[in-house]
Amino acid sequence: MPDASTVALSIIETGRRLDSRGLAPATAGNYSARLDSGEILITASGTHKGRLTEAQLMRVAPDGTPIDAGKSSAETLLHCLVYAVDATVGAVLHTHSVAGTVLTRALAGSGGIELEGYELLKVFPGVATHDARVVLPLVDNSQDMLALAAELRPLLEAQERLLPAFYIAGHGLYAWGPTIEAAENIVEGCEFLLACAWEEWKLKGAGR
Numbered sequence: 792m793p794d795a796s797t798v799a800l801s802i803i804e805t806g807r808r809l810d811s812r813g814l815a816p817a818t819a820g821n822y823s824a825r826l827d828s829g830e831i832l833i834t835a836s837g838t839h840k841g842r843l844t845e846a847q848l849m850r851v852a853p854d855g856t857p858i859d860a861g862k863s864s865a866e867t868l869l870h871c872l873v874y875a876v877d878a879t880v881g882a883v884l885h886t887h888s889v890a891g892t893v894l895t896r897a898l899a900g901s902g903g904i905e906l907e908g909y910e911l912l913k914v915f916p917g918v919a920t921h922d923a924r925v926v927l928p929l930v931d932n933s934q935d936m937l938a939l940a941a942e943l944r945p946l947l948e949a950q951e952r953l954l955p956a957f958y959i960a961g962h963g964l965y966a967w968g969p970t971i972e973a974a975e976n977i978v979e980g981c982e983f984l985l986a987c988a989w990e991e992w993k994l995k996g997a998g999r
């Protein structure tokens with residue numbers, strides 16, 4: 792990873808793009824990147840992700856303890872969890888979309904979001920054809936990040952090949968990759984796939 796300032800600029804640009812796609816309403820979402828030092832550069836709490844400034848990014852230790860002044864995202868511990876589970880992760884992005892909210896509420900308690908037969912499944916590492924089935928982990932929403940992280944950890948660690956994403960029901964997506972760009976691709980892929988799944992759900996509901 793380049794120096795912290797360059798990483799910060801990449802996060803700011805990513806925030807603008809995700810906001811322009813409707814994936815960061817109000818102050819929703821949070822983004823982070825792992826620096827060479829092992830510290831995590833993360834968005835501060837309550838910031839608008841389409842209008843981020845460098846001063847709204849701060850460093851935390853791998854366990855989430857603030858290094859710089861300020862209050863990091865309320866969901867910092869979930870970012871820390873992803874970095875702890877996979878040493879190759881360089882960036883984590885958390886987005887809120889309409890489909891990712893509505894469909895995951897409908898599927899709450901099912902344990903996973905099944906996606907099958909879509910061309911864009913190829914966004915996931917190791918998937919080379921549309922003729923595949925991917926089940927993204929889905930957990931119930933909670934404001935208790937310690938409890939949520941404790942619930943997620945075994946779900947992530949149980950995967951034979953770790954999928955770079957999970958959803959929280961009625962809340963949103965966590966996606967990651969070795970770089971910010973790679974994580975952004977996973978966000979776009981997942982949110983597109985959820986939008987497709989939601990449209991299909993509506994079609995079936997209409998009896999077609």
Ligand SMILES: [Zn+2]
Pocket residue numbers: 819820821866885962963
């Ligand atoms: Zn959130």
